[in-house]
Amino acid sequence: MTFEAVNWVEVGRNSGDDLKRSVFRLLRNASAAINGDDPHDPKLLEVVPRLADLIATKPELKSFKEAYSALARATGLWNYIDKSSADTADAIVAEAVTADELGVTFHREQIAVLNDLLAGRNVILSAPTSFGKSLLIDALLATGKYERIAIVLPTIALLDEFRRRLRRRFRDRFDVIMHPGDVVGDGPTIFLGTQERLLNRDDLGSLDLTVVDEFYKLDADRKDERSASLNAAVYRLLARSRQFFFLGPNIDTVRVSGGGRWQFNFIKTRFATVAVDTFDLRAIPDKRERLLEEIGKEENWPALVFVSSPDKANTLASEAAKEMAVTESRGEFSDWLGENVGSRWSVVRSVRFGFAVHHGRIPRAIASHMVRLFNTGHLPVLFCTSTLIEGVNTAAKTVLIYDKQIKRADYDFFTFSNIKGRAGRLGEHHIGRVFLFNEPPEQVEMEVSPTVFSDEDDAPDDYVVFLEDEDKSDVVEDRISELRRSLDLDPAGLRLAASIGLDVVAEIKRTVENRLRFSTQLVFRGQPDYDTIRVLVNVVTQVKKVGEYGAKSEAQLVLRISRLRRARTIKEFLREHDDNLQEKELDFDLVFKFLRACEYGLPQIFSIIEIYVKRKHPEADYHLFLRSLARWFRAEELKNLDEEGVPIQITERFHRNGDTYSSLVERLSTAVTSRSPQLSEFERAWVANALDIPLG
Known part of the structure; x- marks a missing residue:
């Protein structure tokens, strides 16, 4: 049987005995398919998350829980096994692949990759967005096998996301080094950095493991202006690391030349943990009207709207806010933005009516809070560009691909697949929804040719x-x-x-x-x-x-x-x-x-x-000016906290001369826990969330 033909909407409309008969047939056919020609068919795997939603919402399916857990075990989606209702054998499988320290049950393909890594092999993994690639990093850290780790991430926003998760889980085990001025101790250490930051560190020492996220950016043919610095950083890290792990989505092959200095296992998998429904809206006459209609439906929330540019994101969010309100509970965020950024910023009004915006121009702490409110459902719709697609994990149920360009050029099939992959999230939205407003690009295989793996002469x-x-x-x-x-x-x-x-x-x-022949104006010391x-x-x-x-x-x-x-x-x-x-x-x-x-x-x-x-x-000295400019002529600890999600507009109120990062964080923590009048209740919650301070 082909599961392409199953009308899941129709199945969900059934109830009582009709529903039970439909689900029984699905379980029977899935069992037959597992023993058939392609037990790894993505459509077969989709049966598990789709049934998860049905069983959770249809009381008459309670008696199917044991059979459902057996299907989850057989397909390798062990993370879907319900230990409370599974038979003993299935429950034992789930227990065996559960990391209590992380609160995570792994699926079959995650365990296979972990086995390779724990055997000491270098691994390059290509897997769908919903695979759970980041969990593998945490699992490696939890083993205690690695003491000095470098993790290369494409954006500072993703650095902060990783920092928060790693400090929450491994606060007592590792020092997490993220900022250029952070001092490295002698104990177990995780270096988090963009390629530029890690390339310029001189305190890395010997490394046990190097992790590179979004490794496809190593391919110079993708015309990423940061490709050379990424390859240079990875070259430098691999030279001092005994093992590496590269992660990315939708890669078909990795090309190596230059004598094969770097040996690795390339693992490509289609294994996805969520199902996706796709809605083709290419033929509709008024795309803008249909977009507003879809984002106004609660059944689509939380919804990401992908557009081509920051201006487009701002414009559409503003237009949506003029026509509807998808929430009215974010007035305090809107008020804060108007007071601390500027009332003429169009995003202020958009946020007031429930529309978040995320692109490369949004200040980091504000963008981080936008995503946080989106993930918690307080801002149900988020207009974004590729900076979010490549950089930050979201809990989106729906992705509406409104445009088909990035920087005025049509995106390729690889990028399109990455955008689609943002729909659905394990444990939250088992079934994602994708709305296509344009013709998708032609499907082609994606080959990555890292410069670091090429012949140096070329x-x-x-x-x-x-x-x-x-x-x-x-x-x-x-x-x-x-x-x-x-x-x-x-x-x-x-x-x-x-x-x-x-x-x-x-x-x-x-x-x-030429200038120095006629003038000495470029010659200065200190501040110009x-x-x-x-x-x-x-x-x-x-x-x-x-x-x-x-x-x-x-x-x-x-x-x-x-x-x-x-x-x-x-x-x-x-x-x-x-x-x-x-x-x-x-x-x-x-x-x-x-x-x-x-x-x-x-x-x-x-x-x-x-x-x-x-x-x-030789007397010229720009050092003070350059150092000050890079941190906006503010104290370094203010800039560091801004990267960690606390806006400078807040920290400047608390900063004193002579402050260190630690003393400023302590003062902020005291303000949060004591309900200081220097913080509004909205700011108090913001700071507490960013710095993981328990709210009393």
């Missing part, structure tokens, strides 16, 4: 500059020597240049050398004055578009840097932006793009400028 320049001497061929040595000569950089400078772009740095070199900032920015805009840094003109970028340094608080800086806004409403959050640029992009390019200035004027 690797790009911005990767080979990170190679150790023993790994460089004569051809590579000659290439690097020529780069050092043409750019006039030592190895450290060359690695910095690679992260910016070697062609860009060559142009910066020419521009700086307004005119010097203007000259620095002018150098940047000779090689980069000013829009990359969240400004519409060179003068505006200079003004924003100056205002950020001058503002006493981030709240004051944002409110000044709100008061003086002369741009379109949709341009409001360009100021957030500017703040992101201050963290990494601008300090990087200013650092290269400093190198060339120091060639002629």
